[in-house]
Amino acid sequence: MSAPTHPDTAPIDGKATRKEWIGLLVLALPCLLIAMDMTVLHLAVPHLTASLNPTSDQLLWIVDIYGFFIAGSLITMGTLGDRIGRRKLLMIGAGCFGAASVLAAFANTSEMLIFARGVLGVAGATLMPSTLSLIRNMFHNKKERSFAIAAWMTTFMVGTAAGPLLGGLVLSYFWWGAVFLLNVPVMAVLLIVAPILLPEHKAEKFGRIDLFSAALSLVSILAIIYGIKILAAYGFGGDAIGAIIAGLFGAWIFVRRQRKLADPLLDLGLLYRRTISVPIVIQTAAIFVGMAYFMFLSQSLQLVIGLSPIQAGMAMLPATVSGIIGSLGAPVLLGRFRPGTVMTSALILTAFGFGLLSLPGSAASLYLLASGAAIFSLGITPVAMICTDMVVTAAPTDRTGSAAAMSETSAELGGALGIAVLGSVGTAIYRDAMINANVPTNLTAEAIDALRSTLGGAVHALGNAPSGIGHDVLLLARNAFSDGLQVISIICTILMILSAIGTVMVLRNATCDPAEGSDNDPDGDTVIDPTLQPAACAAGRVE
Template structure:
């Protein structure tokens, strides 16, 4: 039996470079969370319409998802460090533009630029890790740090945002990015090597347009379902996105230098890891959203209190990610992932019990358990996706991974959100609200937030029972969504054990990998 050649170990420069790469990831995650806190203040200042406010919140995520594939492949062609620096510059300038926006239209434009710039960060940073860390165990640890940085950003975002909003105007939440991006621009050229595919051809513009419009259409349709339910507009939009995606795939098969290598999907490890990652994010995003609402709307915590109570789950996610390397030294990645998903299933089931009991400590404990379980899953699936791709295609593979993550999160919010909404509206029956004006009943049946607003306008004799009924209805929806998430986690475990049980921490491409020469740019 031939022993695989030993891979070169990372040096001091690579480990310091890992810390540098964590900076944009933290900001990427923070920018997804801090805006929610600033919405009331910016609404009072800019007075956006309801449609404009929706676009202010959504346009960032839409363009991140839509531009990932193009940006990941572009990094393979022009250089991953160069793309990271271009994206960091654009992100910093767009953050200043957003902070000092004087109209809703300006803020929407700034958020759109931020989304495109952010789409350069994840594939650039992840693909650089692929080329900086050749040893499989070191790369697994590095990817754990990379994933932890997103969790850290999500954890500190609400806290930092809350402090800034207590002392400064709403635009201050965007200026957090400026000093960090300036630091990245100063140190990255010295600490990060440059990698590019020297044999890559020109970027196929029609393919880039097809990928952008296909992903945007699907994400927009899914979000439509999450907010307004299934309907003809949502179905047509998703169908159009899938049709464009089919045209995109057909075009890639006929190109000498495609935007993404369709052959990657023929590798069982790649496809199974991608699907596992998508399903894991499906259950995670839905849970994050509904637990945040539960803490504030059912248990009456303030946004800052809810953010602080969520810190244990974020810390558990970081611990789980950092421990992944040690766990894979004891067992194969498939068994580590299966164990993590089973632990997550226990956490989801515990959420169902704790939510009904309205036990804050138990809810946070269950939240922490499933976060701890899912962390190794995200780390190892990302490692497998990147490890099975050839080094020169690391940017494209990273972009596919991140696009799958965006789709998984959007699907989780839409599907699980539709389930929670259906249970809520079904429980909030009009015959139990006979003494409340019809217009108020419709508002109360729409969302739990609407019910709270209606209850505050009613006498206590009517408002208190209405609010109790609405809270119970939302809780029942959360219980059902949690049990479904537990079932999905168990089914995903079976998928992993069936396909990935023989996979190591490195994919087939690892044995043939040779470090690419660094090229200055």
Template sequence: MSVTPTIDATTWKRAGKREWWGLAVLVLPTLLLALDMTVLHLAAPHLSADLKPTSSQLLWILDIYGFMIAGFLITMGTLGDRIGRRRLLLVGAFAFGVASVMAAFANSANMLILTRALLGIAGATLMPSTLSLIRNMFQVDSQRTLAITIWMTGFIVGSAIGPLVGGLMLEFFWWGAVFLLGVPVMLLLLIAGPLLLPEFRDEQAGRLDLVSALLCVATFLLVIYGIKSSARDGLSLLALLVSLSGLAVGWLFVRRQRLIAQPMFDLGLFANRAFSVSVVAMLLTILALSGAWLLIFQYLQGVVGLTPLQAGLVMLPSALVQTAASLLVPRMARWLKPSVLVSCGLLLAVMGFVALMLVSGRATVGLLVLGTVIMGAGVMPMMILGTDLVISSAPPEKAGTAAATSETAAELGMALGIAVIGTVGASVYRRQMTDSLPAGLSSEQYEVAVDTLGGALGVIEQLAPEAASQVLLSVQMAFSEALHVNAFIGALIMATTAVLTAVCLRQVRLGASSH
């Protein structure tokens, strides 16, 4: 039977052992999804040699997973509110496990694209379900903040170990093995979930409005596709038209929600300042980080010359400090208001961006690591308390919708960061390379070197030692300049977000909105 918890303070109760064990179960798919987002990029060369995809097919193999997650998050969040969050989580876990096996044994590029799309749709059921169940299982503010901290730590650990796990698996197994990581995790979730996780749903919700669901999915698929196309190939008329079409469909979705008696998505959630400001602040924070992180791993591998596994090891200190910082947030939240803790953390992150502006060549790799450590520690209050404010400011029966909105903001922020700030960095790199490349290159070599970092490194391998060293120096200077510009933009966005949260959340306290 489903239970719809009330918001009467007399019904609050502290979470017991069952809830904490249930949280451990919920962290597993979260860790797996974070790991799955990074591990495939390492496997790309191996699967390319086996399946021989075209360049277009390879891009779809890499991108379709994120497209589907972003496109289906809101729809799956609201579906969970209607049919039950545990039920949706278990259905999604089963689908994710089956799709993982299909992807592992895909024998063509098109089959892998299809299975990656199914993985993305299944992944979209897992994200809002885990977070909304935490909202219902942990009713006491301090316990809920700690639970969200542990949940967020799953993301950090998954992202950090992705390159390491992927590198080790590819050392001993074929590329499909990276997909099989999900099978035992989903089996454990299917076994333990019914025993440890309670069921929650909105008993007052009507049937899912399929028209609204289609409009919602189309909105995000079109917008994300247009943004990613612009990031990959530069701004084009087609990418612009696709993005504008997505915005037009989004307008129809919003209009329909205002007109129908039982809307799929409750736009009234945005009337709550804690909810709306936290969603915007999370989007801006991820946007700023994505623009810098886009270049950091390229810098370590292309400029410094590290392998993917070595680059992952170099980034481990950042993940470890992030984990430690995240565990401090619940304690600090007992004494400091969210506006103070979040804004101070974001200002600390600005200092991390400043450190990146000083990076130049191999000699300053330590400074790059320091910058990422400071950035990672600084954004943790925003990511934890912002998520807490988003789901706690919504009524318990709308927790799935609120959780999906939070995740969608993060996905949009990531896509915009890569597209907008990434495009600026790419243009800076091209301008610097145009001004600094030595004479003596063929016209084809010149165009390839100016276009991308990878292309420039390929050209260097073709040159004599003296010419290669000159081009490498140009590459290091140009890419360092691109990193500096992206870091500067990220610092401005992060500082703006710090001011936004300090001003707009100053009257907000954890739990105040929902209690």
């Protein structure tokens, strides 16, 4: 007998049972591992480089292909979960994730490791929308659902922070491949308990999956993100621009095709709901600034202030803790205030944090860096949580996987764009300051080029140079990097202020009262199903 596919695991608006809360813990496990696998490899790079001897291009693919394939596969996997069943897809993905982890752990060539990391990315893309859409179906009480989504997001933050720490611990006793074996027992537990604790749900009616659309979405997103990554690393060039143009052209064809298909891979009609489209835009902006700044923050702590990697990780711990507090505290605020009010306040708090970081000399001050990062992290996480809550809850139950995939894809693209765009701004300021710098005459041409390209290159080239001009140039390089970081902080501050203004304008009429017929649509030009009011909205105050 097939598993039930109805979404109800508890009475509508009823409290979740112990089974649902234990099920939430089960769903948190793959999310934790997905985030860990984003960062756990960073510390292992020197070890696997010595073992596999990859070329520079191969090393780039080893590190990046995991994130590339997650972003490129989310849309397809989110829709696939709606059609074949979210629990079924979760279990298929868990099995593939575990098998690919074993393959990566025992890879003896660079090509094998690249292939295994690619499979891990595709499997990770099956897990993310499946877990989020299952939460949507398991928790019918609006406040509990908001808390469950906040807890879901928190696991990603914990996993990201825990990745380097666990990786360092494992590498102290085992070979580099052992970092991947951390995934195997967790996925085995998931496969055992998922059929017992998690409900099954899928769309009642659906057609066949358009394979051409699936391939086109994958290739288009991969091309865009690859181009952005190359642009951020090497600046403007034919490869980067060509990849981005090809990706955008593929995305244009994909959108046109979805509009013509009777049963599209991506339901573009979801974007006509303001409680889906507007939160996606705001979430993209928040991830845009957050991901980029954390990258620069790590560099500033190590290359400007001079902390060791472990010390830098400890200095970033307050930001991680405040992010967890912000995410878990958002549902409490939503029980007292409207979602638009909470989001606007959080965005203003985020802007204040970036404002601190834009003060002169902030890049060289451990106190300002740690304080500013903690404040903006405290603000960004409620924004991301509420946006995710709105998107998955406003979507029809048959389309929650697709909506979750849209939300996750926008976050991936926002992070990649932030690193590329803001990274290019910082790099341009640094290079402009360093282009006329007097450099020691005993450096090679390659060292001089590295010195004038990045602060990391300057530290490597001048770290062992004798005092004198080498010391002066290194000081100039650090000041140039700090100037770029200050400009980036100002841009982030302005963008968050604009996002707050946009939230006030568009979401100010969000209400929990279905009788008011509001879906953030004051003009009344959109037909709204009151049963699809977002959980964040339903948890807010009615006036």
